[in-house]
Amino acid sequence: MVDLTIDLNGLQLKNPVMTASGTFGYGEEFMDFFDISRLGGVLVKGTTLEHREGNAYPRMAETPRGMLNAVGLQNKGVRYFAEHIYPRIKDYQTNMLVNVSGSTIEDYVQTAEVVNELDKIPGIELNISCPNVKEGGMAFGTSCPSAMAVVEAVRKVYKKHLMVKLSPNVTNIAEIGAAVEGAGADSISLINTLLGMAIDAKSRRPLLSTVTGGLSGAAVKPVALRMVWQVAQAVKVPVVGMGGIMTATDAIEFMLAGASAIQVGTANFIDPCVTAKIVDGLENYCAEQGVEKITDLVGALEL
Amino acid sequence: MVDLTIDLNGLQLKNPVMTASGTFGYGEEFMDFFDISRLGGVLVKGTTLEHREGNAYPRMAETPRGMLNAVGLQNKGVRYFAEHIYPRIKDYQTNMLVNVSGSTIEDYVQTAEVVNELDKIPGIELNISCPNVKEGGMAFGTSCPSAMAVVEAVRKVYKKHLMVKLSPNVTNIAEIGAAVEGAGADSISLINTLLGMAIDAKSRRPLLSTVTGGLSGAAVKPVALRMVWQVAQAVKVPVVGMGGIMTATDAIEFMLAGASAIQVGTANFIDPCVTAKIVDGLENYCAEQGVEKITDLVGALEL
Amino acid sequence: MKKYIDDFKVVHNERLNHEYVILTLQHPGRLPAMLPGQFVEVRVDNAPHTFLRRPISIHDVDEKTNTMKLLVQEVGEGTRRMGQLQAGDTCNLVYPLGNSFSLPKGKRVLLVGGGCGIAPLLLLGRYLKEQGIAPRFLLGARSKDGLIAMEAFRSLGEVFTTTEDGSEGTKGFVIHHPVMRTDTPEIDQIYTCGPEPMMKVLAKYAAKHGIACQVSLENQMACGFGACLCCVADTRDGHKCTCTDGPVFDSTYLKW
Amino acid sequence: MKKYIDDFKVVHNERLNHEYVILTLQHPGRLPAMLPGQFVEVRVDNAPHTFLRRPISIHDVDEKTNTMKLLVQEVGEGTRRMGQLQAGDTCNLVYPLGNSFSLPKGKRVLLVGGGCGIAPLLLLGRYLKEQGIAPRFLLGARSKDGLIAMEAFRSLGEVFTTTEDGSEGTKGFVIHHPVMRTDTPEIDQIYTCGPEPMMKVLAKYAAKHGIACQVSLENQMACGFGACLCCVADTRDGHKCTCTDGPVFDSTYLKW
Ligand SMILES: Cc1cc2nc3c(=O)[nH]c(=O)nc-3n(C[C@H](O)[C@H](O)[C@H](O)COP(=O)(O)OP(=O)(O)OC[C@H]3O[C@@H](n4cnc5c(N)ncnc54)[C@H](O)[C@@H]3O)c2cc1C
Ligand SMILES: Cc1cc2nc3c(=O)[nH]c(=O)nc-3n(C[C@H](O)[C@H](O)[C@H](O)COP(=O)(O)OP(=O)(O)OC[C@H]3O[C@@H](n4cnc5c(N)ncnc54)[C@H](O)[C@@H]3O)c2cc1C
Ligand SMILES: Cc1cc2nc3c(=O)[nH]c(=O)nc-3n(C[C@H](O)[C@H](O)[C@H](O)COP(=O)(O)O)c2cc1C
Ligand SMILES: Cc1cc2nc3c(=O)[nH]c(=O)nc-3n(C[C@H](O)[C@H](O)[C@H](O)COP(=O)(O)O)c2cc1C
């Protein structure tokens, strides 16, 4: 038996496989396909203080082995979440983490305060990297001072696990990672989507209502892997890697690069059972390679 | 007859299709496949002041619809180029532009000075964005002051067309574009490769000798298109777009986003005739859409 | 409704013309219940340019043979690959997805389709007939060649046709067909699927004549089952997912 | 040598075992001259995970039928797709690429191959024979199953074999074969292609015995024709491209 458990700076995961925010709904959408209690964790949809309608249609464009989205944090607001959704999902036998977004620091703080009161939510993922909203979002994640400011403010009010999710649209990701660690992050997740664009040559129009959107899927894996490697070397807190993970082999690559856990996003759309398969695949890889504890893989890249 | 000619701030192109540096050798490698005088221009291999052996093997890894390279500017130095290669290629009936790289500003300046003396070379492309060398390269392209410094220094000694090639590995590409324009660039080309990484899960080793390398190919197109769009809006000099162009349709998308000309890189490896097909494809598109001058497409994206 | 993911076996690929095929897919075991208007998400294998699944309506269902039919119009790489599937091949589906057409307001129904939008109307027609409601179809195309799978529709009810070039049926768009061009059309309920401009015209027509109208929308979908929120339509209640709240909407519910 | 890009027609796919096939590809017109040791770059269609072409050695050439043969070992998606090509399919090649084996230093030649590295040795053997030099082959594999295409080699000359498990020929690696285990081996020239460790052992052996040795290298190639500089080998003159300066190198030229 391979030991797949991970201690993510106090947050206990039964295995390193989590689902990425905005790609797994509230988990409910996947219940017909597999038992989500098999997962290490679920990052629920991006949640904001107030209800948000998100961006206008069209919000999605396919790209070479990837996709652009411009959802724009559509959600009913954190109070609706606490009242109506939380009761439905709180007893799932996995870590249900809330992905928190905002336009101002005050937004983030107030949202985190509401989530802090929800007993069965063991942590939040602070999204300082959403490229699809006009205010806030990515802007916070692209400079050290603003990233630190929002993390410090939330840290003051949020008592449980504070994961901070970085934007890849920066010159120096290691610097930002170190900054948010200094500001009190318990773990760091990356990457959010790369800012991209798609055009229909025939109609000469952008394919997204917002012109630019967030790129995800297999295409971004090399960039994500590099950034995870850079951040893992720059910080002491655990790193949660994502970006283009489609298979167990991809997940292992991220762990070798230094990720203690991983998240799977876009792949869920193509195979709703993919995360269960990745859990199995991690176990098989460890068994084949004689790895007894999966933690032995973390950062085990041989240079 | 569609008018495909482009006036790139004084540099006359018979059509907007050029080949990207480092992917087309000195043009000679493609002579067996098609008549390279059909091209608007050829960007020859990255050229430095001194001979460079480049990085150790392995230098290439395939990724989802892309590739990583870590060539590291292998070349025989600009003087060898001037003496031995220039005489062979100087009479090609297309714009032969030299891609100039360096580790210090002085390197860039001296290299540019040598090229300045070569009558049949109508311009250089200043590569301030190579991710595969330890010193200089990308470092110059990732901050405004250093980008400006190198461009200003070269501008003083280089009298012909000065194209500056930007790195995509930055937080704010528009800012860098505006800075190099201010420093005297005649045109701006982008994107160079995105910094990425690949790992072999079985051997637990990086697939490149340099661990990280430059990502190119179809996968990067959405990011490249977005950056071209952003820079085209931020500057007045013409923009030359590249990154993942595989077909004429891709090329048109870049022109709609604001590129006056385009470069094709990785696609040359898969189809050595691809650039000739793109020239044909541009003409067909224009004919079908009733576009008389291809310049009408530049920045013609409808928002 | 419970959703599934399964490998189906292609048992038949009927090519209708240069751009349309009907695939018959067999479930490995017992096909679960599926409703008219629902769709499947097809995984397209061996297609370098097709990253996501492709949504395709359920065209017909045969519980006896545990098969379903998909009517596919080849418009890009994904659908072209589907058109190349051969008997014996495997086709992985996520299904059944979306809501469904609901029972009509009145017995006089008209099912209006254009292009590949006729696909869900066959199963709907079969379903209505089983409920004792005689379906009438109005199918439009650019020209005669575009009027496909006619026998299947005729076996269920009356079929009217229009073609833009007049090569068959009434010349013009569906809205120009005599069945609609009276002051008091004998229609209680319109069901429609096809190009958006067509459906908008029908929605307006229905509103004017006090006819109920259900439209089946297309949209850019990444998942097809409510996980990505990419596929929204603008409704009176704000953004709603075409893949879970739709694809079928009451036309008056949409902000058209 | 002039390089070409052409669609070839697959005229035959001979499956040797679960992992090896021999493809026979026919040129649309007249096949240009090709030398032993050269390779082609195969475009792999319908393969989502295969972005670049795949380099494959020219296994054999038949000028009368304008065909060439490729011996393909299925190791990943690209080669597996090649293994699925069927008579009538099209296969796009860039060819002929690379330098070639050169004439031997002396008449007593030994062609040593392992795995898919045996591929270029057949054409080389044929070429040597035409030059009046009798090729002797030493082919190694893990076990009997890995010794493939033996008849073709036997038709050209003497064939020695080794298997790691001893299921055929001498037990051990190629270096353990009696033909090499004498103090004065009757060999003037070794040609070798196969796993790098094998070739390194042979290079050392050749150096020790004063035998000339040409090795054919593999490398990560993006283009195959000198445009990308990805495929360098470390030589006494610094980095040289395996695809243009190689794939065949004199073993003493390499920094091994
Ligand atoms: C709920 C639903 C049911 C559908 N039912 C059917 C059906 O029964 N039969 C059928 O043939 N088609 C149906 N479609 C449309 C089908 O999904 C698209 O034609 C298909 O996704 C195109 O994929 P492709 O790879 O062939 O083309 P692509 O190469 O992806 O695109 C080719 C062209 O089609 C457009 N396109 C791509 N995807 C969509 C989409 N989801 N909606 C609208 N336009 C698109 C592109 O913009 C492009 O112009 C349905 C779509 C939806 C949302
Ligand atoms: C000059 C040359 C001649 C060759 N001749 C033959 C031949 O005649 N017959 C034959 O079967 N194979 C030959 N090869 C090897 C063949 O190119 C690779 O097996 C093939 O590229 C693998 O592609 P894939 O998509 O099947 O596997 P992938 O999925 O790309 O890789 C599968 C495994 O093979 C390894 N691999 C991939 N590409 C290469 C490469 N270029 N070199 C070494 N390892 C690689 C990968 O690291 C991985 O472990 C030759 C290679 C070269 C450079
Ligand atoms: C449709 C969609 C919606 C997303 N919504 C969110 C979100 O609300 N909050 C967030 O932090 N990330 C969001 N993301 C980013 C993903 O969580 C993830 O960081 C990214 O997609 C990269 O991983 P992948 O390549 O595995 O998809 C979204 C991604 C997609 C594709
Ligand atoms: C093998 C290889 C070598 C390259 N060498 C150089 C170089 O010497 N100088 C340079 O400015 N860019 C170099 N590039 C970057 C390309 O010119 C181009 O900017 C990049 O590949 C994106 O375009 P593409 O996706 O069409 O390949 C190289 C790219 C590749 C793949």
Ligand code: FES
């Ligand atoms: S397509 Fe994903 S929610 Fe509708």
Ligand code: FES
């Ligand atoms: S593979 Fe491109 S130079 Fe050799």
